[in-house]
Amino acid sequence: MDGQPEALIDLDAIKANVAALTRHVGGIPVMAVVKSDAYGHGLLPSAKAALAGGAAWLGVIQLADAIALRRAGLQCPIVSLHGSPDAPHGDAISQDIDLTAGTPALVRQIGAAAGLAGRPARLHLEADTGMGRGGAIEAQWPALVDAALTAEAAGLVRVVGLWSHLACADIADHPSIGQQIDAFSSAIALAERAGARPEVRHLANGPATLTLPDTYFDLVRPGGAVFGLSTLPGGVPEWLRPAMTLRAGLIQVKRVPSGTPVSYAHRYITDRETTLGVLPLGYNEGIPRHATNVAGLLAVRGRRVSIAGTVNLNHVVLDLGDDGAEAGDEVIVFGPGDSGEPTAQEWADRLGTISYEIVTRFTGKVPRIYSGVTGAGSDREHAVDGRSSGQVAAAH
Numbered sequence: 237m238d239g240q241p242e243a244l245i246d247l248d249a250i251k252a253n254v255a256a257l258t259r260h261v262g263g264i265p266v267m268a269v270v271k272s273d274a275y276g277h278g279l280l281p282s283a284k285a286a287l288a289g290g291a292a293w294l295g296v297i298q299l300a301d302a303i304a305l306r307r308a309g310l311q312c313p314i315v316s317l318h319g320s321p322d323a324p325h326g327d328a329i330s331q332d333i334d335l336t337a338g339t340p341a342l343v344r345q346i347g348a349a350a351g352l353a354g355r356p357a358r359l360h361l362e363a364d365t366g367m368g369r370g371g372a373i374e375a376q377w378p379a380l381v382d383a384a385l386t387a388e389a390a391g392l393v394r395v396v397g398l399w400s401h402l403a404c405a406d407i408a409d410h411p412s413i414g415q416q417i418d419a420f421s422s423a424i425a426l427a428e429r430a431g432a433r434p435e436v437r438h439l440a441n442g443p444a445t446l447t448l449p450d451t452y453f454d455l456v457r458p459g460g461a462v463f464g465l466s467t468l469p470g471g472v473p474e475w476l477r478p479a480m481t482l483r484a485g486l487i488q489v490k491r492v493p494s495g496t497p498v499s500y501a502h503r504y505i506t507d508r509e510t511t512l513g514v515l516p517l518g519y520n521e522g523i524p525r526h527a528t529n530v531a532g533l534l535a536v537r538g539r540r541v542s543i544a545g546t547v548n549l550n551h552v553v554l555d556l557g558d559d560g561a562e563a564g565d566e567v568i569v570f571g572p573g574d575s576g577e578p579t580a581q582e583w584a585d586r587l588g589t590i591s592y593e594i595v596t597r598f599t600g601k602v603p604r605i606y607s608g609v610t611g612a613g614s615d616r617e618h619a620v621d622g623r624s625s626g627q628v629a630a631a632h
């Protein structure tokens with residue numbers, strides 16, 4: 237290959253993962269969470285692939301993402317899971333995008349926007365049952381419900397959802413899991429006694445969707461699992477497939493003698509005659525600088541090779557040993573793992589992070605090439621409103 241880094245996105249894997257998750261939960265509707273540019277896989281093509289796999293809902297964080305999906309013609313329920321004051325609520329309401337609120341003040345703001353838009357806002361109330369992030373804690377929940385039902389009675393909102401978010405779903409037997417399920421059940425009971433008639437009650441993120449049936453309620457919200465990723469120890473079950481392969485070609489290869497110092501600060505010195513290869517990927521593109529000198533985390537011609545020395549802004553040097561290699565050889569940074577290449581999970585385990593952080597690092601820096609369900613293409617063809625969903629400016 238010509239050296240240029242690429243993220244290959246397997247849309248069929250995304251589609252198959254959603255279908256497999258739907259089977260796993262026994263047909264409960266799946267909301268595919270496609271926040272953060274679909275975990276770095278590209279918002280619109282990933283969302284379409286998830287719908288092709290049977291996702292009934294789409295979840296995002298930023299309202300702008302929800303609006304982009306609606307403008308692209310997607311008709312399914314879309315919710316912005318991020319209650320935020322002074323967001324363009326009116327646009328969201330007129331585009332039939334579900335909003336969320338965790339405070340009475342935000343309910344009133346959304347209600348006012350709905351009054352101007354001339355139609356009720358579809359609203360999900362967020363209970364903080366132990367995440368300590370958004371939402372109303374137990375003491376604040378009655379006031380939130382009251383504000384929402386008042387706005388509903390005035391025809392300004394329709395309370396379509398009650399939801400909460402788990403903090404420790406990926407930690408086996410964590411005591412907070414049961415406590416959050418109980419707290420959420422109590423919050424639902426209180427809201428329904430007060431007169432709320434939600435369409436959906438939802439709690440489960442991806443790890444919970446995989447391992448905690450008591451959290452399913454009416455709708456599950458997997459994110460990383462849609463892309464074949466998990467925060468569970470040991471990573472994703474083998475029936476889910478990682479959808480991203482990150483690769484680039486070697487731009488130069490050379491033989492060097494033993495004792496050759498390599499890269500900034502000479503943190504690597506060859507201990508034998510060997511072949512060095514230069515890869516055009518550095519920490520600007522998404523290789524963590526902490527990967528300096530990591531052994532065996534990239535694959536060339538089916539064998540594992542090591543990073544020699546410091547990760548640079550746009551380059552790493554690889555120690556390729558004595559096996560043949562030439563400029564243009566494909567280097568796989570991570571992929572689904574079926575040809576023995578490393579996975580994002582393996583990178584995460586080695587660098588002390590989670591696979592989500594590994595795959596999202598390349599967003600906007602490395603162009604994506606899509607294969608599968610919605611047809612081959614690149615960021616350019618899948619641009620949302622003329623704007624590339626990955627904000628990739630460079631030609632590729």
Ligand SMILES: *Cc1c(COP(=O)(O)O)cnc(C)c1O
Pocket residue numbers: 269271317401440441442443457458459460461467
């Ligand atoms: C990110 C997120 C999810 C999905 O989480 P995963 O761990 O990726 O499955 C679900 N719900 C909310 C509110 C989120 O923020």
